[in-house]
């Protein structure tokens with residue numbers, strides 16, 4: 250807290266549409282008594298920077314105390330070349346932003362307030378007890394199903410020499426104007442029979458230029474054979490995004506408002522009524538002293554409809570005209586407005602959808618579903634996908650199909666992930682300069698190999714310890730979960746022991762091949778429980794509780810799936826598609842190379858390790874899985890050693 254700043258009860262960051270309406274609602278409900286108000290806005294908010302139009306029932310307008318601000322209203326609407334339609338219980342209202350801002354300023358004078366004309370971007374929570382942040386947001390496409398386009402327009406209020414307008418009827422969308430490969434329409438607000446706002450508007454990636462817009466106005470007026478004079482001009486670019494605004498880190502006393510709080514309807518760019526309803530919801534929860542502030546309700550199916558429409562407008566802009574023409578031709582305007590207000594029932598929406606080019610929307614829905622599946626799959630660990638696949642093919646008796654996948658995985662990522670240590674340990678060195686490093690690498694491996702011949706049980710213990718350490722490091726580093734230096738070892742031990750104990754009979758056979766007898770272990774207390782996955786699932790509650798991360802839950806699900814597979818398939822999937830995959834991604838992060846370059850860098854060492862193993866295998870007297878694991882332990886020791894040096898000591 251800045252001690253020199255007086256303590257404000259409410260701070261309004263930005264005094265545009267949303268915060269003006271909130272201030273208005275707070276004031277009308279007597280929620281600002283004895284308040285000290287702070288407004289921060291880089292703009293003086295004295296100019297008419299936009300006009301707000303919206304549809305409401307006269308009763309609702311009255312209930313919200315906005316009548317005095319309205320400058321014009323219409324009770325009939327035209328869309329395209331149709332006959333004018335009555336708006337029935339609603340009217341279409343027009344108020345200038347200048348009037349709204351002036352109204353907000355007039356309200357402020359009832360209170361102790363300060364208006365600071367500046368921009369603020371940090372420490373908003375310190376401004377006041379309650380902070381309402383309406384700074385315009387940024388949008389970022391998070392995945393392929395999302396679309397970001399713009400509604401761009403130029404509007405001219407003009408006076409025509411001839412009386413050509415009907416002042417009772419506004420034109421919401423007239424798609425008779427040239428489309429030129431875009432989705433664009435004329436929006437007309439007639440104030441008198443010879444004065445109107447004409448606004449050529451485009452929905453799309455490309456912004457409409459002033460020249461294009463003015464050309465469209467001239468072409469629109471040409472059939473009336475009238476001259477005209479320009480009175481005023483407005484222009485706008487409103488984001489139409491199916492991605493939510495990028496969330497801002499906010500303190501708990503900061504409430505996002507307006508577009509930043511998702512109050513801009515993506516498919517239309519209208520936000521005035523949404524802001525009004527949101528302000529009312531906030532005020533209601535303040536009056537009720539609710540523990541958390543309530544917001545305008547969002548119905549997810551409308552988010553979905555908007556997403557499909559934006560996808561079509563972005564990908565097939567030339568089809569926009571057809572969609573909107575059919576929407577207005579086959580449905581009453583009142584019904585369309587209710588739909589845009591998100592106040593229709595699913596049955597009404599279905600009827601409305603059937604009037605649209607249905608295959609276009611079906612195609613968009615399939616594409617959307619496909620993109621969601623791809624996005625979902627890209628977030629799921631490959632080990633989970635492979636684990637599910639392997640369990641499925643095992644059930645149908647085709648587990649051998651797993652082997653080619655394991656072989657490919659071993660060549661693509663399993664072996665290469667361990668063949669890149671020189672890149673991060675000896676960066677930029679030429680082959681001949683790497684000789685001492687390779688000598689040390691091979692010596693470390695040979696040392697481990699010798700150890701197996703001299704004291705196999707100790708070599709096994711060592712192998713388990715450094716593998717657990719290394720597996721844990723690879724997982725926790727890439728998942729950004731490491732908080733202390735012991736956690737990787739504990740997590741790695743848990744994973745490894747889960748895998749080994751739930752395959753104990755097979756592990757025991759391999760260990761015998763490696764020269765280690767563990768028969769005594771069978772007499773240990775709880776031994777039979779330890780070979781069953783429920784025991785490890787129970788233990789798994791501890792890491793879930795400690796890390797509180799989906800990644801840990803996912804990894805435990807993988808281990809549960811693997812416990813039902815034979816050892817070699819289970820270990821292969823775990824080693825390649827969890828451990829190696831995570832290790833590979835970490836190396837890709839710390840080296841300035843892409844995946845293909847990394848793979849080529851690893852290739853000589855991948856081939857060398859295959860060659861070494863082949864020689865070792867055929868040279869050995871007994872050829873079995875034990876041999877492979879001894880070789881792995883020797884090969885992995887220097888890798889574990891050097892990777893440990895590559896991981897940061899502190900997270």
Ligand SMILES: Cc1cc2nc3c(=O)[nH]c(=O)nc-3n(C[C@H](O)[C@H](O)[C@H](O)COP(=O)(O)OP(=O)(O)OC[C@H]3O[C@@H](n4cnc5c(N)ncnc54)[C@H](O)[C@@H]3O)c2cc1C
Pocket residue numbers: 262263264265266267268289290291292294298299300301302303367368369370383384385483484485486487506507508509513518519520521522524
């Ligand atoms: C030209 C135009 C015409 C429109 N017409 C309509 C219409 O007819 N009907 C309708 O429903 N919607 C309309 N819209 C859309 C919608 O009304 C606006 O997007 C609406 O203003 C959004 O409200 P808001 O409060 O989130 O943002 P704004 O009204 O833009 O308010 C944001 C405020 O934050 C201030 N600010 C910016 N940066 C900072 C900072 N760093 N620190 C402090 N303050 C900051 C800005 O100066 C501004 O005053 C129109 C939009 C435009 C651009």
